[in-house]
Amino acid sequence: LRTMAKSKFEYVRNFEVDDTCLRNCWIVVRLDGRNFHKFAEQHSFTKPNDDRALNLMTRCAQAVMEELEDIVIAYGQSDEYSFVFQKKSNWFKRRARFAEQHSFTKPNDDRALNLMTRCAQAVMEELEDIVIAYGQSDEYSFVFQKKSNWFKRRASKFMTHVASQFASSYVFYWKDYFQDQTLLYPPGFDGRVILYPSNQNLRDYLSWRQADCHINNLFNTVFWNLVQKGGLTTSQAEEKLRGTLSGDKNEILFSEFNINYNNEPLIHRKGTALVWKKIDEITTKTIKLTNEEKEKEIVVTRTRKKVTALHCDLIGEEFWEEHSEILED
Numbered sequence: 001l002r003t004m005a006k007s008k009f010e011y012v013r014n015f016e017v018d019d020t021c022l023r024n025c026w027i028v029v030r031l032d033g034r035n036f037h038k039f040a041e042q043h044s045f046t047k048p049n050d051d052r053a054l055n056l057m058t059r060c061a062q063a064v065m066e067e068l069e070d071i072v073i074a075y076g077q078s079d080e081y082s083f084v085f086q087k088k089s090n091w092f093k094r095r096a097r098f099a100e101q102h103s104f105t106k107p108n109d110d111r112a113l114n115l116m117t118r119c120a121q122a123v124m125e126e127l128e129d130i131v132i133a134y135g136q137s138d139e140y141s142f143v144f145q146k147k148s149n150w151f152k153r154r155a156s157k158f159m160t161h162v163a164s165q166f167a168s169s170y171v172f173y174w175k176d177y178f179q180d181q182t183l184l185y186p187p188g189f190d191g192r193v194i195l196y197p198s199n200q201n202l203r204d205y206l207s208w209r210q211a212d213c214h215i216n217n218l219f220n221t222v223f224w225n226l227v228q229k230g231g232l233t234t235s236q237a238e239e240k241l242r243g244t245l246s247g248d249k250n251e252i253l254f255s256e257f258n259i260n261y262n263n264e265p266l267i268h269r270k271g272t273a274l275v276w277k278k279i280d281e282i283t284t285k286t287i288k289l290t291n292e293e294k295e296k297e298i299v300v301t302r303t304r305k306k307v308t309a310l311h312c313d314l315i316g317e318e319f320w321e322e323h324s325e326i327l328e329d
């Protein structure tokens with residue numbers, strides 16, 4: 001449909017390994033609540049069994065069975081659920097497009113982008129050892145510290161904790177960004193774990209995603225201007241853009257809509273990088289002096305790490321010089 005320019009960073013895709021499940025085997029996926037001992041306590045679950053919690057788990061499992069294909073049985077107890085996929089499953093069903101159904105504005109819905117970033121921030125704060133995250137469109141990539149020993153480096157733990165934390169955050173924070181617009185059905189996110197052995201491979205991976213962001217956003221910006229302001233139908237716009245190079249697209253934007261692409265918002269052109277930033281927090285602390293009744297207020301400065309969003313170039317050297325700690329061991 002679209003003639004996509006391929007960036008020189010494409011090669012990093014070859015680091016994705018084939019994780020096809022062995023034929024003729026039952027595929028079982030077991031989910032288990034992360035740190036639910038604490039979750040149950042903080043949400044005052046009745047002991048030993050909170051039926052509200054059990055019923056909610058079952059409602060979620062039911063949604064999973066309805067949303068995904070080929071699950072033949074699910075079994076739940078406590079904070080866990082096991083899903084058994086048909087032996088001959090060849091699953092991948094496509095649901096009606098989420099963006100369309102929720103009337104995302106085109107080409108970029110900032111509510112959706114900012115919600116994605118809020119979720120990614122929650123993931124970084126909740127989970128361990130994430131040094132940088134990069135997001136664009138409906139995707140986010142999370143890079144873990146090279147020497148992380150989180151869950152003894154089990155790939156499935158990394159993937160499921162990130163995906164589920166992200167998905168639940170999306171629902172949790174939805175109304176902060178979409179106000180009274182109703183979330184129509186439970187959204188889901190797929191994930192994959194990819195290992196990049198060298199710093200260069202990792203940088204090329206992020207460059208690849210950012211190049212993808214640029215290529216898609218340039219296309220979408222012209223496309224939707226042609227439709228929204230130029231009065232073309234979507235198929236006429238497709239037709240007009242077929243085979244065009246980025247220079248042509250810049251030219252259409254400028255001559256027909258007086259838009260200089262370079263002045264479009266950075267968040268749309270560059271995507272979003274989340275990094276840890278050290279900040280000095282000044283707080284007052286009340287301390288009780290031993291052997292005395294008196295309380296004393298003291299001023300303490302402590303360094304805290306905070307997740308910060310950046311919309312900048314990741315391809316050149318500048319970012320990596322400025323944030324050299326990311327690639328440090």
Ligand code: ATP
Binds near residue numbers: 047
């Ligand atoms: P991990 O992240 O390793 O799974 P966890 O805290 O979730 O840690 P689990 O072994 O999974 O530990 O135990 C789940 C905990 O959640 C139990 O301690 C149980 O008390 C609590 N819990 C889960 N569901 C319910 C429920 N329906 N009613 C009461 N308590 C519950």
Ligand code: ATP
Binds near residue numbers: 106107110112
């Ligand atoms: P898959 O499940 O294979 O990923 P998909 O429908 O999610 O299928 P993608 O290639 O991931 O397909 O494309 C995401 C789609 O979501 C794009 O078509 C884009 O139009 C839409 N989209 C995502 N984020 C936004 C946003 N912030 N504003 C507008 N549209 C968005």
Ligand code: MG
Binds near residue numbers: 032
């Ligand atoms: Mg457990």
Ligand code: MG
Binds near residue numbers: 032033034035079
């Ligand atoms: Mg648990």
Ligand code: MG
Binds near residue numbers: 033
């Ligand atoms: Mg459990």
Ligand code: MG
Binds near residue numbers: 138
């Ligand atoms: Mg998608």
Ligand code: MG
Binds near residue numbers: 137138139
């Ligand atoms: Mg996508």
